[in-house]
Amino acid sequence: MGRVLVTGAAGFIGSHTVEALIRKGAEVCGVDNLRTGHLSNLEEVGSSPQFRFEEADILDGGKLESIAKSFRPDAIVHLAALVSVQESMDDPDLNFRLNVEGSHRIGVLAKELSVRQIVFASSAATYGDTSDLPVVEETAKNSISPYGAAKYASEAIFQGYGRSYGFGACCFRYFNVYGPRQDPKSPYSGVISIFADRYRAGQSVTVFGDGGQTRDFIFVEDIADNNAATALKETPVTGSFNVCTGRPSTLLDIIRVFESHFPGAPRPVFQAARTGDIVHSYGTPAQIQMALGFEARFSIEEGLARLIGSLKE
Ligand SMILES: NC(=O)c1ccc[n+]([C@@H]2O[C@H](COP(=O)([O-])OP(=O)(O)OC[C@H]3O[C@@H](n4cnc5c(N)ncnc54)[C@H](O)[C@@H]3O)[C@@H](O)[C@H]2O)c1
Incomplete structure (x- = not known):
């Protein structure tokens, strides 16, 4: 084969x-x-x-x-x-x-x-x-x-x-x-693996900016x-x-999906946008x-x- x-x-x-x-x-x-x-x-x-x-x-x-x-x-x-x-x-x-x-x-x-x-x-x-x-x-x-x-x-x-x-x-x-097995421990991990780790642990996630930033x-x-x-x-x-x-998703879209799977999870914490972060991709x-x-x-x-x-x- x-x-x-x-x-x-x-x-x-x-x-x-x-x-x-x-x-x-x-x-x-x-x-x-x-x-x-x-x-x-x-x-x-x-x-x-x-x-x-x-x-x-x-x-x-x-x-x-x-x-x-x-x-x-x-x-x-x-x-x-x-x-x-x-x-x-x-x-x-x-x-x-x-x-x-x-x-x-x-x-x-x-x-x-x-x-x-x-x-x-x-x-x-x-x-x-x-x-x-x-x-x-x-x-x-x-x-x-x-x-x-x-x-x-x-x-x-x-x-x-x-x-x-x-x-x-x-x-x-x-x-x-x-997806599964993405290592959330690295400080440079993708946002979804970090969110997944925090929702699972019952901790709040931090959003830099208004959450309207998009990713594919x-x-x-x-x-x-x-x-x-x-x-x-x-x-x-x-x-x-x-x-x-x-099909781009915003961080707020991602959070909505996590919240539907983890009802009662703490609300996200919003902080000022980080300089240099790409807004839309x-x-x-x-x-x-x-x-x-x-x-x-x-x-x-x-x-x-x-x-x-x-x-x-
Ligand atoms: N995860 C993403 O969103 C993403 C996006 C774009 C491109 N990529 C690319 O996809 C590939 C896989 O990334 P990943 O997210 O699975 O990361 P990962 O860290 O899980 O996988 C990389 C693997 O390469 C191995 N490795 C590193 N240096 C090596 C070396 N010198 N010899 C042998 N093995 C070595 C690591 O041990 C690791 O298992 C990488 O080339 C990455 O740049 C990933």
């Missing part, structure tokens, strides 16, 4: 991507150095004969090459990264090593192994702060962080190497991903299914695509719909219900 190497497999999106691949019948080798990921995320797939896990750093070329050569993947889903915008601001050297040099190494590995397809986790952070909404793929790339800049540079690396060496390179610009929140299973389907396509695909719902998925037939299956209400259900389990 297909053999897929997944980097960052023990992470939030990585573990869901591994599950989606296994559901589709693929053989999967997951690689992760557990920097921000957790082995517990892989509990569901741990016993599957279709899955093997290797603890390794993507920058450890020799080890990665020997793992990949023994597995012989047809495709690579590259998710391992420094994932925090704030950490990239604080440590641009580390951001460069993980998010640019790491991409180069995965690109070279793809050449060495003659893989058919690379799927790369890019980000809406490539666009930076734009008032040109909804964001389309051609919107100017005005990254406002080393993280966003590195993601955009990596798109060029994968697509340029892909054309040079004959593999497809799909770069997916994820918008705000949410996309449920992790939609992201994972698209990663898996693209990795398993028989014909290679190259391009950069928004992966979003096209949402995209259109028209191009990925046309090229790959992608459509987000989960509405925000359905996705939040799944997340909250997993917390209550």
Whole structure:
């Protein structure tokens, strides 16, 4: 059916991507150095004969090459990264090593192994702060962080190497991903994972500004299914695509859904807007719909219900 190497497999999106691949019948080798990921995320797939896990750093070329050569993947889903915008601001050297040099190494590995397809986790952070909404793929790339800049540079690396060496390179610009297993402990976590953690604990959430700020929140299973389907396509695909719902939600919308699941929860606390926070961000998925037939299956209400259900389990 297909053999897929997944980097960052023990992470939030990585573990869901591994599950989606296994559901589709693929053989999967997951690689992760557990920097921000957790082995517990892989509990569901741990016993599957279709899955093997290797603890390794993507920058450890020799080890990665020997793992990949023994597995012989047809495709690579590259998710391992420094994932925090704030950490990239604080440590641009580390951001460069993980998010640019790491991409180069995965690109070279793809050449060495003659893989058919690379799927790369890019980000809406490539666009930076734009008032040109909804964001389309051609919107100017005005990254406002080393993280966003590195993601955009990596798109060029994968697509340029892909054309040079004959593999497809799909770069997916994820918008705000949410769902079970997103780590709320990190100070840089997505707002929904922080809200979920606080509602579960019976604590109030803090809203900076009036709560009217919008985001294009996309449920992790939609992201994972698209990663898996693209990795398993028989014909290679190259391009950069928004992966979003096209349906923006405000923070107040999100709070309303949480309050319906946690009746009696304390009311949110409103504080002054933080300088530099992006007010509105949402995209259109028209191009990925046309090229790959992608459509987000989960509405925000359905996705939040799944997340909250997993917390209550
Ligand atoms: N979560 C989002 O909203 C979002 C949005 C846009 C893009 N992305 C991208 O999606 C990808 C996955 O992010 P996530 O949210 O699942 O974060 P995550 O931190 O849960 O996953 C990243 C994984 O990569 C691993 N990793 C980091 N450095 C590594 C290295 N040198 N070698 C091997 N493994 C390494 C970590 O241990 C972790 O398991 C990242 O590339 C991220 O930039 C995420």
